[in-house]
Amino acid sequence: MKREIPAIVWPLAALAALCVFNLAANPGFFHVTVMNGHLFGSLVDILNRAAPVLLLSCGMTLVIATGGIDLSVGAVMAVCGAVAACLIARPAGSPLAVFDIHGSALLACGAAVGVGMVLGLFNGLLVAKANVQPIVATLILMVAGRGIAQLLTSGQIVIFDHPQFNSIGAGFSLGLPNPIWIASISFLLAFVLVRATPFGVLVSACGDNPVAARYCGIDIVRIRTIVYVLSGLLAACAGIIATSDIKAADANNVGQYLELDAILAVAIGGGSLTGGRFSLFGSFVGAVLMQSLTTTLLARGTPPEVTLILKAVVVICVCILQSGALSVRLQKRDRQAAG
Amino acid sequence: MKTLYATLGVFLALFAAASVAYPGFFSLRVALNLFTDNAFLGVAAIGLTFVILSGGIDLSIGAMIGCSGILCATLLEKLHWSAVPAVLAVLTFGFCIGAMHGALIAVFRLPPFLVTLAGLFVCRGIALSISREALQVSDPTFTRISEMSVRLGKLGTVTAPAAVFVFAVGIAAYVLKYSSFGRRVYALGGSENSSSLMGLTVTRTKFWIYVLSGVCSAVGGLVFLLYTASGNAVAGTGLELDAIAAVVIGGATLTGGYGSAVGTMLGVLTLGTIQTIITFDGRLSSWWTKIFVGCLFLAFVLARRIIHKEPEKSFSP
Numbered sequence: 001m002k003r004e005i006p007a008i009v010w011p012l013a014a015l016a017a018l019c020v021f022n023l024a025a026n027p028g029f030f031h032v033t034v035m036n037g038h039l040f041g042s043l044v045d046i047l048n049r050a051a052p053v054l055l056l057s058c059g060m061t062l063v064i065a066t067g068g069i070d071l072s073v074g075a076v077m078a079v080c081g082a083v084a085a086c087l088i089a090r091p092a093g094s095p096l097a098v099f100d101i102h103g104s105a106l107l108a109c110g111a112a113v114g115v116g117m118v119l120g121l122f123n124g125l126l127v128a129k130a131n132v133q134p135i136v137a138t139l140i141l142m143v144a145g146r147g148i149a150q151l152l153t154s155g156q157i158v159i160f161d162h163p164q165f166n167s168i169g170a171g172f173s174l175g176l177p178n179p180i181w182i183a184s185i186s187f188l189l190a191f192v193l194v195r196a197t198p199f200g201v202l203v204s205a206c207g208d209n210p211v212a213a214r215y216c217g218i219d220i221v222r223i224r225t226i227v228y229v230l231s232g233l234l235a236a237c238a239g240i241i242a243t244s245d246i247k248a249a250d251a252n253n254v255g256q257y258l259e260l261d262a263i264l265a266v267a268i269g270g271g272s273l274t275g276g277r278f279s280l281f282g283s284f285v286g287a288v289l290m291q292s293l294t295t296t297l298l299a300r301g302t303p304p305e306v307t308l309i310l311k312a313v314v315v316i317c318v319c320i321l322q323s324g325a326l327s328v329r330l331q332k333r334d335r336q337a338a339g
Numbered sequence: 340m341k342t343l344y345a346t347l348g349v350f351l352a353l354f355a356a357a358s359v360a361y362p363g364f365f366s367l368r369v370a371l372n373l374f375t376d377n378a379f380l381g382v383a384a385i386g387l388t389f390v391i392l393s394g395g396i397d398l399s400i401g402a403m404i405g406c407s408g409i410l411c412a413t414l415l416e417k418l419h420w421s422a423v424p425a426v427l428a429v430l431t432f433g434f435c436i437g438a439m440h441g442a443l444i445a446v447f448r449l450p451p452f453l454v455t456l457a458g459l460f461v462c463r464g465i466a467l468s469i470s471r472e473a474l475q476v477s478d479p480t481f482t483r484i485s486e487m488s489v490r491l492g493k494l495g496t497v498t499a500p501a502a503v504f505v506f507a508v509g510i511a512a513y514v515l516k517y518s519s520f521g522r523r524v525y526a527l528g529g530s531e532n533s534s535s536l537m538g539l540t541v542t543r544t545k546f547w548i549y550v551l552s553g554v555c556s557a558v559g560g561l562v563f564l565l566y567t568a569s570g571n572a573v574a575g576t577g578l579e580l581d582a583i584a585a586v587v588i589g590g591a592t593l594t595g596g597y598g599s600a601v602g603t604m605l606g607v608l609t610l611g612t613i614q615t616i617i618t619f620d621g622r623l624s625s626w627w628t629k630i631f632v633g634c635l636f637l638a639f640v641l642a643r644r645i646i647h648k649e650p651e652k653s654f655s656p
Contacts, residue, residue: 069452132640133593135396135452140640143580144633150626260456273450305467312457312464319449 010321011268011285014314018292025300038172042295044180050291051179052077052238052255054284056262057269058183058190059231061283064266066224067207067275068127068134070231073262075145076119077239077255082152084112084240085249089160096152105164113236119145120232124225142259149251158249169245179241186234191280203227207275264311265290268318289314342590342597342643346605349588349635353612361619368495369615377611378500379404379563379575381604384582385511386555388603389548391586392515393527394595395444395451397549399436400556401578402462405571407433407560409466412474412570415481422480429557436462437553441546451549459579466572473571476564485565500562504604507555511600524548528595584632585610588639609635 022029022042032041056073063070086096087108101107119141126137171178194200205213206220213220238258243249267273268289269282293314297307358365374381383400390397407429414425436458443454476482488496515521523544526534535541564570583593589606591598613631617623 126637126640130641130644132644136587136593136636136640139580139583140633140636143584143636144630147626147629147633150624151630155624155626260459264453264456267450267453273453303468305464308460308464308467312460316443316449316454316457319453320443320447323447323449 006270008270008279008282008285010318011270011282011289014268014318015285015289015292018289018296022292022296034175037175038177039175042299044177046288046291046295047180047183048177049295050287051177051183052242053258053261053265053287053291054183055186055234055238055241056231056258057265057283057287058187058280059227059234060259060262061266061269061271061278061280062190062194062203062227063134063231064263064271064273065203065207065275065278066220066227067210068224068227069138069263069273070123070228071135071138071259072119072123072141072145073231073235073238074255074257074259075142075149076116076232076235077242077258078149078249078251079119079145079152080112080116080236080239081243081249081254082149082158082251083115084108084165085158085160085243086152087111088162088165089158091153091156091158093154093156094152094158095154103162105162105168108165109168109240112240113233116232116236116239117229118232120229120235121225123232124228127228128221128224146251149249149254153249153251155251157251160247165244166247167244169241169243179245182237182241186237187280187284190230194280199223204276204278207272207278209276261290262287264315268315270322341646343599343602343605345639345642345646346588346590346602346609349639350605350609350612353609353616357612357616357619361616364615364619366494367491371491371495371497371501373608373611373615374501374504375498375566376614377607378504379559379566380578380581380585380610381504381559381607382507382562383556383559383578384585384603384607385507385600386552386559387582388511388586388589388591388598388600389515389524390451390552391528391583391591391593392595392598393524393545393548394531394593395545395548396455396583396593397440397458397552397556398452398455398579399440399458399462400552400559400582401575401580402459402466403433403436403553403556404560404563404575404578405573406462406466406469407557408564408574409469409474409570409572411561411564412476413469415476415478416474422478422484426561429561430554433553433555433557433560434550435553436557437550438546440553441549444549445542445545455549463572470570470572473569475569481565482568485568500566503558503562507558508600508604515600520544520547525596528597530596581610581632584636588635 029042032039032043060070060073083096086094087099087101088103090097123138123141126132127134168178173181194203202218202223205216205218206223210220239254242254265286266283269279269286271278271282290311293311294307297310383404387397387400410432411425411429414420414428415422440454440458443449444451484499488498490496515524523539526539527541527544531541563574585606586598586603587593588609589598589602591602610632613635614628617625617628
C-alpha cells in the first residue's frame with residue numbers, strides 16, 4: 001500500500017496549479033508576442049526576472065548537496081556588481097577608480113567574475129580546510145560583503161550608461177532576453193557537469209556521509225572547495241545581470257534576501273537541506289515557481305507585503321508535503337482509528 | 340569556559356584600545372550606553388542563545404523586532420489601547436509566532452533554518468501590512484517608562500532598556516544553569532538522539548525553545564520601541580545576523596551544546612563597542628562596522644579552530 005511519491009511532483013503540481021489559475025484569471029497569460037524580433041509575454045518575463053535566482057539556486061544546489069550552505073551569495077552579488085560598475089563608471093572616491101580598463105565590458109565582467117570566484121574560494125577554504133561550519137563561514141562574508149561593496153562604491157549608488165554592458169541584463173539574443181540565456185546555459189553546463197562526469201556522485205557522497213566518502217578515497221576538501229567557488233562564480237554572474245539590468249550598482253539592495261529565495265528554491269525542489277540528495281531540475285522548478293508566484297500575485301494587484309506571507313505559506317506547505325512527517329502522522333491516526 | 344574568557348579578553352582589549360585612542364571613551368557613561376544602545380539586540384540574542392544551544396537557528400529575530408514594534412505602536416496610537424494590554428498583545432503575538440515555529444520544527448520535523456526563514460517573511464509581511472510608515476509613540480505610560488532611569492551621580496544613568504537587558508541575562512543564566520529546562524536545552528544540543536534515549540521530552544523542549552525565542556524577540560521589539568519612541572516596519576533588517584554573530588562571539592557553537600547567556604551578553608557588548616568606536620572616530624564611514632564585525636567574526640572562528648583541534652560534528656541546518 002505504501003507508494004513513494006517522488007519529491008519533484010509537489011513543486012510541479014504547484015506550478016501547474018499556478019498556471020491553470022493564471023489562465024483562468026487572465027486568458028492572455030500564455031500569450032507570447034513577437035515584437036521587433038523579440039519575444040514578449042508573461043512567461044518570458046517570469047523567466048527573465050527569475051534569472052538571478054536561477055543562477056544562485058544552481059550554485060546553492062551543489063553547495064547544499066555537499067552538506068553545506070552559502071549565505072553569502074547576496075553579498076557576493078553586491079560586491080561583484082560594484083566591481084563591474086566601478087570599473088566601467090570610475091566614480092570619484094572609489095578605490096577601483098585607479099584602474100583604467102578603457103570601458104571594456106568584457107574586462108569588467110571578467111574582473112567581477114574573478115572577484116566572485118575569489119570570494120567563493122575564501123568560503124570554500126574556510127569550510128573545507130579550516131573545518132568551520134558552513135553557516136558560520138559564509139555568514140562572515142554575508143556581513144562583511146555588503147560593507148566591502150559599500151567601500152568599493154564609497155557608499156554611493158554608482159550609475160553608468162554603457163551600451164555593451166547594459167545589453168547583458170536588458171538585451172536580447174535570438175529573440176530571448178540575455179538573462180534567460182545566461183541562466184539556462186549555466187544550468188545546462190551544471191547538469192552536464194553532474195551527470196556526464198563523476199562530479200555529481202562525488203558531491204552527493206560528500207553530503208551523504210563525509211567520513212565514508214573520505215574512506216572511499218574521495219578528496220572531500222577539494223570537492224567542497226570547488227562547489228563554493230562555483231557558487232561564487234554563479235553569484236557573480238547574477239550580480240552582473242542585476243547591476244546591468246538597472247544600470248546602477250546599489251551596494252545595499254542588490255541581492256537582498258535573494259540567498260533566502262535560492263535556498264527556498266532548493267528546498268522546494270526536493271533537495272535535502274542536510275546534504276546528499278539533490279536535484280538541479282528540482283531547484284530549477286523551485287526557482288521558477290517562486291518567481292511565477294511573485295509575478296502572479298503582483299499582476300493581480302496583491303501588495304508586495306502580502307506576497308511575502310503567501311510565499312512563506314507555499315514554501316512551508318510544499319515542505320510539509322515532502323517531508324513525509326504528515327503522511328506518517330495520518331497513517332498512525334488511520335491505524336488507531338482502525339484498531 | 341575558556342571561550343568565555345577569550346570573549347571577555349577581546350571585549351576588554353577593544354574597550355582598552357579605544358580608551359587609549361579616543362579621549363573621553365573611558366567612562367562609565369560610555370559603558371552604560373553600551374547596555375542601553377544594544378538592549379533590543381541583547382534581549383533578542385538571549386532568546387537566540389537558547390535556540391543555538393539546542394542546535395537550531397532562528398532567522399526571524401530582526402523581522403520580529405520590526406513587527407512587534409509597529410504592532411505595539413499601532414495599538415497604542417491608532418487604536419488607543421492603553422499600555423498594558425498593548426504590551427500583552429505584542430507578547431502574545433511573539434508567543435504565537437514562536438509556537439508556530441516550534442510546532443513546525445518539533446512536530447513536523449522541518450529544518451529550523453527553513454521554518455524560521457519563512458517566519459522572517461511572514462513577520463516582515465505582517466509588519467508592512469500593518470503600516471508602511473513609521474509611527475511615533477506618544478502614549479503617556481509608555482513615555483514615562485522610556486524616561487525612567489536611575490542616575491548614578493554624574494557618572495551616567497541606567498535606563499529602562501538597559502535594566503531589561505541585564506534582567507533578561509540574569510534570568511537566562513539562572514534558567515540555563517539551574518532549571519531542568521535549561522539542562523534539557525544543553526542536552527538536546529549535545530545530542531538529540533542521546534537526549535531522546537535518556538527519556539527527555541525532546542519534542543516538548545524544542546517547542547518551548549522556539550516559543551521562548553519568539554517572546555524574547557517580541558520583548559526586543561518593545562525595548563526598541565522604548566529606545567526609539569517610534570515603531571517602524573523595516574526596523575531590525577539584518578539584525579538576525581548581528582544576533583547570531585553576538586551569540587557566536589559569545590562562545591556558542593552553532594552545532595549546539597556550548598555557550599552561555601553571559602557569553603552572549605559579552606558578544607553583544609563587543610559588537611556595541613565596535614559601533615561606538617566608529618561613532619567616536621567620526622572619520623570612518625558606517626560600512627566599516629560591517630567589515631570590522633566580519634573580521635572579528637572570522638578571527639573568533641579561526642581562533643577556536645586552533646584552540647580546539649578536534650573536528651566538530653558536521654553541521655546540518
